[in-house]
Amino acid sequence: MQAKMTDNSAAKTSSTDEMMHRHDHSDCLHHAMQAAETVCTAQNIRLTPARKRILELICSNHQAIGAYQLLDQLKQEDHKAKPATIYRALDFLMAAGLVHKVESLNAYIGCLTAEKDHHSAILICDQCHNAYEINAESIYQNLFAMSQTHDFQPKQLILELHGVCTNCKRDLDQN
Ligand SMILES: [Zn+2]
Ligand SMILES: [Zn+2]
Ligand SMILES: [Zn+2]
Numbered sequence: 001m002q003a004k005m006t007d008n009s010a011a012k013t014s015s016t017d018e019m020m021h022r023h024d025h026s027d028c029l030h031h032a033m034q035a036a037e038t039v040c041t042a043q044n045i046r047l048t049p050a051r052k053r054i055l056e057l058i059c060s061n062h063q064a065i066g067a068y069q070l071l072d073q074l075k076q077e078d079h080k081a082k083p084a085t086i087y088r089a090l091d092f093l094m095a096a097g098l099v100h101k102v103e104s105l106n107a108y109i110g111c112l113t114a115e116k117d118h119h120s121a122i123l124i125c126d127q128c129h130n131a132y133e134i135n136a137e138s139i140y141q142n143l144f145a146m147s148q149t150h151d152f153q154p155k156q157l158i159l160e161l162h163g164v165c166t167n168c169k170r171d172l173d174q175n
Helices: 002-013 025-043 049-058 067-075 083-095 137-149 166-174
Strands: 099-102 107-110 120-125 131-135 160-163
Touching: 025 049, 049 067, 049 083, 049 107, 067 083, 067 107, 083 099, 099 120, 107 131
Parallel strands: 120 160
Antiparallel strands: 099 107, 120 131
């Protein structure tokens, strides 16, 4: 079972490209939720039903979603949901590495490689607002090393690239 899951994650994480085309999203969702269980068990932290539901909502597609959009969706299931419910869950999910904030959109995406240490850049489509992580390890390493030559101590780098995704580009080309 364990080996099977690892194989599965390896297959998924190599396919960001696939994900950026039309695809069966239930695979992504399933993988994200499985990775969440793995990460929480490993870190000995608890994915409560509320946190899990909020993660599912964030991972329900590849669009970055804002806190108030999440609140609206959660309220349809639990009319007592409050902004604090969302913000506490988001803090937990981000600290666990299950969710990333897209700073330039003030919104959130689910991480599809949460079980691995990674440094990524986020590609954001300005047409459909889908946002995808790609591995940017070498950029992090270069920039951190460059900053250190200026005796600067690097802590955090945010890489967000805006543009047009392959699906939207095709749609635009056809019009
Ligand atoms: Zn997907
Ligand atoms: Zn990630
Ligand atoms: Zn797009």
